Amino acid sequence: xxxxxxxxxxxxxxxxxxxxxxxxxxxxxxxxxxxxxxxxxxxxxxxxxxxx
Amino acid sequence: xxxxxxxxxxxxxxxxxxxxxxxxxxxxxxxxxxxxxxxxxxxxxxxxxxxxxxxxxxxxxxxxxxxxxxxxxxxxxxxxxxxxxxxxxxxxxxxxxxxxxxxxxxxxxxxxxxxxxxxxxxxxxxxxxxxxxxxxxxxxxxxxxxxxxxxxxxxxxxxxxxxxxxxxxxxxxxxxxxxxxxxxxxxxxxxxxxxxxxxxxxxxxxxxxxxxxxxxxxxxxxxxxxxxxxxxxxxxxxxxxxxxxxxxxxxxxxxxxxxxxxxxxxxxxxxxxxxxxxxxxxxxxxxxxxxxxxxxxxxxxxxxxxxxxxxxxxxxxxxxxxxxxxxxxxxxxxxxxxxxxxxxxxxxxxxxxxxxxxxxxxxxxxxxxxxxxxxxxxxxxxxxxxxxxxxxxxxxxxxxxxxxxxxxxxxxxxxxxxxxxxxxxxxxxxxxxxxxxxxxxxxxxxxxxxxxxxxxxxxxxxxxxxxxxxxxxxxxxxxxxxxxxxxxxxxxxxxxxxxxxxxxxxxxxxxxxxxxxxxxxxxxxxxxxxxxxxxxxxxxxxxxxxxxxx
Numbered sequence: 001x002x003x004x005x006x007x008x009x010x011x012x013x014x015x016x017x018x019x020x021x022x023x024x025x026x027x028x029x030x031x032x033x034x035x036x037x038x039x040x041x042x043x044x045x046x047x048x049x050x051x052x
Numbered sequence: 053x054x055x056x057x058x059x060x061x062x063x064x065x066x067x068x069x070x071x072x073x074x075x076x077x078x079x080x081x082x083x084x085x086x087x088x089x090x091x092x093x094x095x096x097x098x099x100x101x102x103x104x105x106x107x108x109x110x111x112x113x114x115x116x117x118x119x120x121x122x123x124x125x126x127x128x129x130x131x132x133x134x135x136x137x138x139x140x141x142x143x144x145x146x147x148x149x150x151x152x153x154x155x156x157x158x159x160x161x162x163x164x165x166x167x168x169x170x171x172x173x174x175x176x177x178x179x180x181x182x183x184x185x186x187x188x189x190x191x192x193x194x195x196x197x198x199x200x201x202x203x204x205x206x207x208x209x210x211x212x213x214x215x216x217x218x219x220x221x222x223x224x225x226x227x228x229x230x231x232x233x234x235x236x237x238x239x240x241x242x243x244x245x246x247x248x249x250x251x252x253x254x255x256x257x258x259x260x261x262x263x264x265x266x267x268x269x270x271x272x273x274x275x276x277x278x279x280x281x282x283x284x285x286x287x288x289x290x291x292x293x294x295x296x297x298x299x300x301x302x303x304x305x306x307x308x309x310x311x312x313x314x315x316x317x318x319x320x321x322x323x324x325x326x327x328x329x330x331x332x333x334x335x336x337x338x339x340x341x342x343x344x345x346x347x348x349x350x351x352x353x354x355x356x357x358x359x360x361x362x363x364x365x366x367x368x369x370x371x372x373x374x375x376x377x378x379x380x381x382x383x384x385x386x387x388x389x390x391x392x393x394x395x396x397x398x399x400x401x402x403x404x405x406x407x408x409x410x411x412x413x414x415x416x417x418x419x420x421x422x423x424x425x426x427x428x429x430x431x432x433x434x435x436x437x438x439x440x441x442x443x444x445x446x447x448x449x450x451x452x453x454x455x456x457x458x459x460x461x462x463x464x465x466x467x468x469x470x471x472x473x474x475x476x477x478x479x480x481x482x483x484x485x486x487x488x489x490x491x492x493x494x495x496x497x498x499x500x501x502x503x504x505x506x507x508x509x510x511x512x513x514x515x516x517x518x519x520x521x522x523x524x525x526x527x528x529x530x531x532x533x534x535x536x537x538x539x540x541x542x543x544x545x546x547x548x549x550x551x552x553x554x555x556x557x558x559x560x561x562x563x564x565x566x567x568x569x570x571x572x573x574x575x576x577x578x579x580x581x582x583x584x585x586x587x588x589x590x591x592x593x594x595x596x597x598x599x600x601x602x
Binding site: 001002004005006008009012013016017019020023024026027028030033036037038039040041042 | 059060061062063064065066067092093094096100228268271272274275276277312313314316317318321322324325328329331332335336339487489490
């Protein structure tokens with residue numbers, strides 16, 4: 001590949017991949033909100049039920 | 053009380069469903085062609101700038117509008133917009149958010165059915181032994197509802213109905229049990245298939261398996277930057293248009309998905325994650341398959357000629373032939389992966405298109421989920437059959453142009469004005485930030501208020517009065533002759549009338565006259581559907597008044 005094409009391709013691909021991974025990582029590591037939240041998957045966890 | 057008790061299963065599921073909604077066939081078929089035609093590697097600069105100043109703001113606008121409307125029990129755009137603007141007309145602007153989806157689903161499911169059919173044909177080895185003309189002829193026969201290699205009469209219709217039934221059944225299972233489950237399976241598979249094909253795209257060697265070029269030739273062709281193109285408004289319009297269509301903004305599906313998110317839960321990070329996931333699929337995977345593989349086997353001149361007719365031709369008329377060069381087994385595997393990934397890209401988008409209509413019926417007329425899903429399937433079937441039966445008469449293209457292109461820009465322009473100027477940027481900003489897991493840069497307040505609506509206006513005007521040959525220099529110096537692709541000339545059927553006037557062959561003339569009839573009939577049908585939905589919105593309004601909700 002010629003240098004200019006290689007540079008622009010690699011910079012673009014690494015940047016886009018990096019940002020995709022970064023934001024998805026942030027989602028996976030965000031602290032869960034207390035129940036009731038918008039999602040069904042953790043509704044049975046006693047520690048995350050609304051306060052009486 | 054609304055019958056709508058839907059909910060998302062998990063946050064990751066919601067993001068995958070949103071990303072699946074955005075990731076479509078255009079990521080693999082439209083983006084590389086646009087890049088090649090608009091400056092190669094230099095295209096990525098306006099493309100990413102448009103993503104930052106138009107794509108991301110629109111994602112935040114739509115996510116926050118949806119979540120805001122959902123707080124009042126609204127899960128489709130007519131009454132989401134109604135909660136944000138006091139004027140009664142806003143709910144009729146919101147009709148775009150249902151109409152677009154129904155009309156786009158009608159033809160989109162047809163393309164989706166091709167991918168399903170081509171997966172079957174790849175497994176059966178239909179394309180083995182065919183030359184490139186044979187593969188292209190197979191496609192033309194297929195869409196002409198002609199002969200069937202499977203022995204099924206009306207094969208294209210059968211696959212279309214199967215595809216619709218599949219969509220409808222999944223929709224009838226609900227958000228968590230249907231849409232989200234498909235996204236959780238489909239998106240990882242799509243990325244896996246894409247990575248395999250991208251690897252093949254990067255490792256083609258001239259002289260092996262019939263290849264005439266190394267991968268580097270195709271990658272050079274796609275990525276070599278022509279910086280002089282950066283001064284062309286056409287390139288910026290193309291970049292803005294690509295960002296627009298790839299993110300599925302201006303459709304009403306994001307509003308609908310986000311309306312099931314509670315106020316205290318994040319939308320800002322979710323939107324970024326889903327948006328960048330779409331960019332990964334488009335820029336990293338999409339750019340590494342179609343063009344490098346095609347050029348590896350066909351050469352630059354042939355591919356330059358083929359891209360003029362768009363990515364669909366390359367995908368269905370060319371790649372199946374190229375895959376057979378890799379041998380029977382690997383060719384079949386590559387075919388299944390290529391059409392499989394297109395199928396997953398398609399179905400995760402078409403499922404999203406069903407949800408606004410379903411949400412509307414559930415909210416306003418207390419329909420049950422299953423009835424709403426089947427009504428969607430039935431309407432799409434009725435509206436979609438003309439695109440299947442009269443594919444060669446321009447019906448498909450008319451749906452794509454008015455519902456899948458113009459309508460998106462119009463609706464996004466309206467919603468950006470509503471959000472930033474009617475609802476108010478201060479309230480809008482609070483909505484974006486509510487429950488946010490990231491700090492949104494303050495500059496976006498300015499961008500959402502001024503830059504995004506102006507850019508959308510620029511895109512709309514650019515499409516409305518496109519100058520002849522996209523020569524903006526000549527147009528701005530006073531010689532503004534409209535191009536046949538401008539909205540105004542399209543509306544007047546200028547190109548078609550010219551072709552009719554110039555036609556000498558009676559068979560061609562008859563075909564063109566029939567095309568003109570079907571083009572106009574398609575428009576009437578689309579307008580009728582829009583007015584019918586508007587009438588339902590009016591009935592819902594009267595019902596709300598009777599029930600004392602307004």
